[in-house]
Amino acid sequence: MKIIYPGSFDPFTYGHYDVLMRAAKNFEEVRILVLNNMQKKYMFSITERLNIVKDYIKDAKEQKNITADTYEGLLIDYAKKYNYKASLRGLRAVDDFEMELQMANANRTLYKNFETFFLMTDPNFSFVSSTVVKQVIIHGGDVSLWVSDYVIEMFEKKLNESM
Ligand code: PNS
Numbered sequence: 001m002k003i004i005y006p007g008s009f010d011p012f013t014y015g016h017y018d019v020l021m022r023a024a025k026n027f028e029e030v031r032i033l034v035l036n037n038m039q040k041k042y043m044f045s046i047t048e049r050l051n052i053v054k055d056y057i058k059d060a061k062e063q064k065n066i067t068a069d070t071y072e073g074l075l076i077d078y079a080k081k082y083n084y085k086a087s088l089r090g091l092r093a094v095d096d097f098e099m100e101l102q103m104a105n106a107n108r109t110l111y112k113n114f115e116t117f118f119l120m121t122d123p124n125f126s127f128v129s130s131t132v133v134k135q136v137i138i139h140g141g142d143v144s145l146w147v148s149d150y151v152i153e154m155f156e157k158k159l160n161e162s163m
Helices: 014-024 044-059 076-080 093-109 132-137 149-161
Strands: 002-007 029-034 066-070 086-091 115-120
Touching: 002 014, 002 076, 002 149, 014 029, 014 086, 014 115, 029 044, 029 076, 044 066, 044 149, 076 093, 086 093, 086 149, 093 115
Parallel strands: 002 029, 002 086, 029 066, 086 115
Antiparallel strands: none
């Protein structure tokens, strides 16, 4: 089965990467899909977020079944267009559950039989979120355990631009 791994990924973290690699071992294809969440204000544009994702997967040469794309619309419309029947989300803690339940049920109502699979985030990354990464780096903290060097470079560029 091929599956979509959707998210804001602002930016993609090693927590996302861990979920991605575990999924890639269990699904025929994993398509990372960078989307917009209307509830969020982003630091990186959708293209920058895709470029970050591409940088992570260029190093994952052992997994040839990982692809990436962006879409500025509904997840299920992308799924219908490219013939995907399922998506994948990582779950860090109970806090994530309510939103995930809502999204999974909304998507399955809008697109009959569209399933959402969940993987539990590795405990090492259970507290890592894109928001935590942004807060720490903006205040000069070390985020190298949580995101790639490329992400740190992109952050530094952004922070310099805004000065
Ligand atoms: O990383 P996030 O912000 O938790 O991901 C949420 C995301 C982007 C997957 C969700 O907001 C989404 O699917 N956005 C695209 C628009 C859409 O299909 N919304 C319906 C979901 S209820």
